[in-house]
Amino acid sequence: MARRAGTADGTALRAARRPEVRLPPLEPYGDGGLERDGDYDGLDFDGTDLAGQDGAGARFMDCALTGCVLDETSLRRARLLDTVLTGVRGVGTDLGEATLRDVILADARLGGVQAHGAVLERVVIRGGKIDFLNLRGARLKDVVFEGCVLVEPDFGGARLERVAFADCAVRGADLSAATLVDVDLRGAAPLELARGVDRLSGAVISHTQLLDLAPVLAAELGVRVMP
Structure with a gap:
């Protein structure tokens, strides 16, 4: 069963389940090509x-x-x-x-x-950098992005359930038509959305992220901000 973490409004956030990979003794692959x-x-x-x-x-x-x-x-x-x-x-x-x-x-x-x-189910992506990751229409469940850099990841039309971003950078993400359920974005810094800010329902963000996203949210709502 997935663990639950509290949010600022007191509601429960179901945490992602991590994989438990225990590899057996392995044999060398050799020099043959993939089939x-x-x-x-x-x-x-x-x-x-x-x-x-x-x-x-x-x-x-x-x-x-x-x-x-x-x-x-x-x-x-x-x-x-x-x-x-x-x-x-x-x-x-x-x-x-x-x-x-x-x-x-x-x-x-x-x-x-x-x-x-x-x-993707029970997957941890830890460290490193991935540019232009195309996950359009993908299904992610119990996935953790941890300590990595994602440049312009495309989640268009994808379903994300129990997905967490921990100590990672997300730049220019596309959430167009995506569905988010128990998605924890609080560990993403920076969190930059190119498209799909209207799809954030079902996600949790921090107060700082809310302030950073304010211009994008205002534009999405058609709100003009004037001095």
Whole structure:
């Protein structure tokens, strides 16, 4: 059951459940390329260059990906389960309609990740920087963004439930048509919204954030602020 935290108005905020990933002893992956619909179980991808490879529909179970290169890697509709990714880097990684469940993504350096329509459940994204993360139409449940930098993340049309932002920077986020349920934004500094400020219902923000967002909120309501 999700933990509950109090908010300033006394209502309960359901906290995100974190993944509990305990990897078994792993076998080295080796030098082979990814295969579409491949099955990867209990493998250690250590510094593996996966750039340009096609692992669409593959399943990764109890795996560790450390320092891997993911430039233009296709993991579309892949399933990443009980898996830890550390220090991965790349541009244009395709995770469209993928499933990430009980996953830890730490210290990533990624740009232009396509994760539209993806399902993220019990996921922690810790440290690192992700530019232009496309999560349009995705479903996020029990997801924590912690100590990371998100530049222009796109949550358009996504559903976020029990999602928390802790000690991270969110710049130019798009919440257009998104649905937020028990979303804790208080740990985001700065919190910058490019679009979708009207979708903040269901989120919790701090007093400081409210003041920072006042110009955007006023513009959304058509309120003119004059000296």
